[in-house]
Amino acid sequence: MISKIKIGIIGCGGMAKTHASRFETLMDRIEISALVDLDLEKAQAVADLLPNNPMVTSSYEEALDVCDAMLVVLPHHLHHQVTIDCLNAGKHVLCEKPLANTEQHCREMFEAAQQNKRVLMVAYCMRFHPLVNKLKEYIDNNTFGKCFQLSIWTEQHTEREPDNWMCRKDQVGGGQLFSHGCHYIDLMLWIMGKPVRGSHISSNLCTPWMEGEGTSNVSIEFEDGKLGYHFGTWGARGSKLKYAFHAHCEKGMLELDITAGTLKYYGDAEAHVPGSEAKQQEILLAEEPHAKPTAEEMRHFINCIKTGEKPLTDPVSSIEGLKVIWQLYEAEARHELAALRGLGLGTFKLPVKQHKKIRECIIA
Numbered sequence: 041m042i043s044k045i046k047i048g049i050i051g052c053g054g055m056a057k058t059h060a061s062r063f064e065t066l067m068d069r070i071e072i073s074a075l076v077d078l079d080l081e082k083a084q085a086v087a088d089l090l091p092n093n094p095m096v097t098s099s100y101e102e103a104l105d106v107c108d109a110m111l112v113v114l115p116h117h118l119h120h121q122v123t124i125d126c127l128n129a130g131k132h133v134l135c136e137k138p139l140a141n142t143e144q145h146c147r148e149m150f151e152a153a154q155q156n157k158r159v160l161m162v163a164y165c166m167r168f169h170p171l172v173n174k175l176k177e178y179i180d181n182n183t184f185g186k187c188f189q190l191s192i193w194t195e196q197h198t199e200r201e202p203d204n205w206m207c208r209k210d211q212v213g214g215g216q217l218f219s220h221g222c223h224y225i226d227l228m229l230w231i232m233g234k235p236v237r238g239s240h241i242s243s244n245l246c247t248p249w250m251e252g253e254g255t256s257n258v259s260i261e262f263e264d265g266k267l268g269y270h271f272g273t274w275g276a277r278g279s280k281l282k283y284a285f286h287a288h289c290e291k292g293m294l295e296l297d298i299t300a301g302t303l304k305y306y307g308d309a310e311a312h313v314p315g316s317e318a319k320q321q322e323i324l325l326a327e328e329p330h331a332k333p334t335a336e337e338m339r340h341f342i343n344c345i346k347t348g349e350k351p352l353t354d355p356v357s358s359i360e361g362l363k364v365i366w367q368l369y370e371a372e373a374r375h376e377l378a379a380l381r382g383l384g385l386g387t388f389k390l391p392v393k394q395h396k397k398i399r400e401c402i403i404a
């Protein structure tokens with residue numbers, strides 16, 4: 041059995057630095073063997089965060105020779121070809137979100153993983169956040185009664201130079217919703233279930249650097265009447281909520297404050313009487329220091345490589361989430377509500393083969 045999995049990182053910009061700075065606890069299981077960026081200084085800057093002396097190169101083809109698995113952290117329009125090349129070279133791939141900019145490209149990536157019997161996982165790191173998992177557990181178990189509304193806010197100021205790929209609609213594959221909101225649509229589908237209809241209303245007021253929207257409002261109705269709302273902006277010059285989830289349930293509201301690292305219950309409120317403040321309980325349910333859960337995500341990827349287990353964030357569920365976003369965008373352009381029935385997690389029709397052969401190839 042192989043001991044350490046040799047990993048190459050392709051694309052050494054902002055997110056690659058985040059990944060590399062969190063590998064410390066995984067160093068008994070992985071070795072970062074190569075860093076790839078067209079800008080070698082950026083690749084070297086990530087190499088400098090690591091204890092070993094990895095290959096630094098501008099060619100991912102060269103890096104493939106020294107790696108078992110690749111972490112693709114490139115602009116979105118490059119995910120498709122690079123991921124397929126890595127899979128065809130027999131490497132496992134953890135690809136940053138969103139998987140690719142079109143459904144056809146996503147399907148081709150999925151098929152390449154199947155044909156080569158390699159793990160393809162999508163880096164939806166928020167699925168590995170302990171407090172998100174705790175929130176989902178409370179909602180799944182109806183611990184505070186049935187949940188009837190989940191709202192998710194992400195408010196940040198993300199601004200790039202006008203010639204940067206993140207400003208270009210064709211390279212991003214859309215705007216703020218596709219690029220960043222894809223995490224939260226994925227979570228909403230995971231937590232709330234099957235969507236029925238929805239709307240997306242967006243704007244690039246005050247984010248003039250964005251060709252697509254810089255501010256996004258999504259409302260979704262789910263089966264059995266539950267509602268979901270997501271507000272995401274890259275134009276926030278100040279914020280109180282920052283990254284927050286509010287789940288309203290029959291007995292009270294669960295508040296997940298990602299930045300503070302807290303999950304709280306506010307509940308048993310007296311009915312509102314005009315002119316007086318209704319008393320309520322406030323209970324701290326769980327705390328977790330804030331950090332992007334990329335180490336947990338990488339641990340899961342390694343585990344899938346070693347055991348052949350299907351990744352939690354596999355390409356199929358990723359396509360399912362992106363299909364909802366594409367449907368929302370198309371309906372917005374027609375000034376209509378999006379028909380979402382038949383979409384959501386667990387609805388994609390391609391046959392999904394299990395990765396049962398992967399283990400054999402690793403051990404061999």
Ligand SMILES: NC(=O)c1ccc[n+]([C@@H]2O[C@H](COP(=O)([O-])OP(=O)(O)OC[C@H]3O[C@@H](n4cnc5c(N)ncnc54)[C@H](O)[C@@H]3O)[C@@H](O)[C@H]2O)c1
Nearest residue numbers: 051052053054055056076077078079082113114115136137
């Ligand atoms: N999971 C998260 O929370 C999260 C957060 C931020 C970004 N991301 C994702 O990470 C990915 C990268 O985003 P980023 O913010 O790091 O972008 P970035 O622009 O900071 O970095 C991209 C890097 O890729 C390099 N590059 C471009 N073309 C290349 C090529 N052909 N070969 C080699 N290198 C090339 C660029 O020089 C740059 O250093 C995107 O998919 C993005 O959505 C994820």
